[in-house]
Amino acid sequence: MALWCPDWPAVAAARGLGLVGGEPIAVLAAGRVVACSRSARRAGVRRGMRKRQAQSTCPELQVTPADPHRDGRFFDPVTTAVTAVVPMTEVLRPGLLVMAADRAGRYFGGETELAEAVAEAVEAVGVIGRVGVADNLFTAVLAARSGRVVPPGSDADFLADRPVADLAIEPSLSSPERDQLVNLLWRLGLRTLGRFAALDPADVASRFSSDAVRAHRMAAGRPGRRPSRAPIPPDLEVTYQCDPPVDRIDAAVFLGRRLAEDLHRRLMSAALACTRLTVHAITDSGQRHSRTWRCAEPLTPEATADRIRWQLEGWLTTAGTGSGPDGPLTRLILEPVELVDPGGLQHALTGAGLPTDPGTGLGERARRSLVRVQGLLGGEAVRVPVPSGGRGPAERVSLVTYGDKAAPDRPVDAAWPDALARPLPALLTVGDAELLDAAGDPVTVTARGAFSAEPVEVMLGRGRRRVQWWAGPWPFGIDDGAPVTDDDTAPFARNTAVAARAQVLLDEAGQSGTSRALLLCFRGARWSVEGVYE
Numbered sequence: 001m002a003l004w005c006p007d008w009p010a011v012a013a014a015r016g017l018g019l020v021g022g023e024p025i026a027v028l029a030a031g032r033v034v035a036c037s038r039s040a041r042r043a044g045v046r047r048g049m050r051k052r053q054a055q056s057t058c059p060e061l062q063v064t065p066a067d068p069h070r071d072g073r074f075f076d077p078v079t080t081a082v083t084a085v086v087p088m089t090e091v092l093r094p095g096l097l098v099m100a101a102d103r104a105g106r107y108f109g110g111e112t113e114l115a116e117a118v119a120e121a122v123e124a125v126g127v128i129g130r131v132g133v134a135d136n137l138f139t140a141v142l143a144a145r146s147g148r149v150v151p152p153g154s155d156a157d158f159l160a161d162r163p164v165a166d167l168a169i170e171p172s173l174s175s176p177e178r179d180q181l182v183n184l185l186w187r188l189g190l191r192t193l194g195r196f197a198a199l200d201p202a203d204v205a206s207r208f209s210s211d212a213v214r215a216h217r218m219a220a221g222r223p224g225r226r227p228s229r230a231p232i233p234p235d236l237e238v239t240y241q242c243d244p245p246v247d248r249i250d251a252a253v254f255l256g257r258r259l260a261e262d263l264h265r266r267l268m269s270a271a272l273a274c275t276r277l278t279v280h281a282i283t284d285s286g287q288r289h290s291r292t293w294r295c296a297e298p299l300t301p302e303a304t305a306d307r308i309r310w311q312l313e314g315w316l317t318t319a320g321t322g323s324g325p326d327g328p329l330t331r332l333i334l335e336p337v338e339l340v341d342p343g344g345l346q347h348a349l350t351g352a353g354l355p356t357d358p359g360t361g362l363g364e365r366a367r368r369s370l371v372r373v374q375g376l377l378g379g380e381a382v383r384v385p386v387p388s389g390g391r392g393p394a395e396r397v398s399l400v401t402y403g404d405k406a407a408p409d410r411p412v413d414a415a416w417p418d419a420l421a422r423p424l425p426a427l428l429t430v431g432d433a434e435l436l437d438a439a440g441d442p443v444t445v446t447a448r449g450a451f452s453a454e455p456v457e458v459m460l461g462r463g464r465r466r467v468q469w470w471a472g473p474w475p476f477g478i479d480d481g482a483p484v485t486d487d488d489t490a491p492f493a494r495n496t497a498v499a500a501r502a503q504v505l506l507d508e509a510g511q512s513g514t515s516r517a518l519l520l521c522f523r524g525a526r527w528s529v530e531g532v533y534e
Helices: 008-017 038-042 051-057 068-083 102-108 111-124 137-146 155-160 164-168 178-187 193-197 201-207 210-219 249-269 301-316 364-377
Strands: 002-004 025-029 032-036 062-065 089-093 096-099 130-132 238-246 273-283 288-294 329-340 383-387 397-401 427-436 457-460 463-478 498-507 517-523 526-533
Touching: 002 137, 008 025, 008 032, 008 062, 008 068, 032 051, 051 062, 068 089, 068 096, 068 111, 068 301, 096 137, 102 111, 111 130, 130 137, 137 155, 155 193, 164 178, 164 193, 164 210, 178 210, 193 210, 201 210, 238 249, 249 273, 249 301, 249 329, 273 301, 288 301, 301 329, 427 517
Parallel strands: 025 062, 089 288
Antiparallel strands: 002 096, 002 130, 025 032, 089 096, 238 329, 273 288, 273 329, 383 397, 427 457, 427 526, 457 463, 463 498, 498 517, 517 526
């Protein structure tokens, strides 16, 4: 069973500002709307809008910056209310929690009755929530968005007609590279989960990444994550006796950060990673407040510290209300519940939930790996890309030695006349090419930056491809090695000095059923392939 609270960042922001009348509110991150209330959507506000556009659409709109700590703090009363109905719950993120519904369903007389009891408990704390029930976690989360109870054994039927984008709809159940998988499946024509689930698992495993294998299981209505369970060593549990007892939020947050670092030092020494963690907080009178946090990716020290902060802030701010602690905290316990082998999980070098080096943007695991390679092969053996200035696509990336200052070869913010307009090629390549006209003669660029004849074919290696569409040429410089004359129509190979780029779309329907677009560069009297567009 999953409980989903729609627009939770906007709900938490409204509570933080004391808005109780349903005023329109939007939460912004990087100047764009990431969440908004129902009243704001009715006025035309949508996710992805810029701040100015959203305010012009709804002049009375309240805007506030995103704050994950605020979201977690205000979600704790909701979790407490649900825990009073179903004791064992797991928080995927603020606004979404899950629980086992089999035994609780039998206690309440059925899954529908259990869902009603959970919804009533959430409404009692002034929050609107939707409940979904299914055989598997991923299906239950999707069912919660529509408030449905999926009959037993019907997960695959429920998922079959849903769009493939649902694989990345919930970040807490997907890896950072899941969006790339969804885009690839869309381009392959697999537009629904049912179409993706119909693929043979062996074909998926041989063609895609391990994350795609997990996504394939989810799309087929099977468990989406089956980590290799490792026995939990008894010395991994972190217990801290608070002396003196802690009754302030700032002290609890600082302590939580220390405990998170201690836990991950123990995990690293044991070569393990934690994907599910229970945090226990105990007062001087023995009152216990426990919360289990579940993540799609292994928890990092920063992510662990955030979850401790959300839990303790939400609990300590309710002190004196009957639902909060009855005294200061005397003991904190971090209990790993689910451990996996970190070598069996694949991670992106960067992405949400991974700590990054502000100088390179690399995750901590990648940083340690690169330093180790430098120790084996030398400092110059490892170079990382940094954005650079330039006219061509290859010039816009500079490789610098890892550890040195990330200074590009050319300034990025400088004016670059005749720079290639976006979109840039997805693949940079180097190879000779030749443009031909209808008579089979070479097509070049004149002194005025025009084709000497209309391109009809492109010769790549020994093969020829017909040109379905072309654009350009766009002059971008002068070839110092070629003489300049006043003849406008003479081919570049003999007497012009214009360097230019052009785009061509190849007609390959008879060979592969698809078409490629190439970026061609004319320099030094010859054409070359500079990039390939996807």
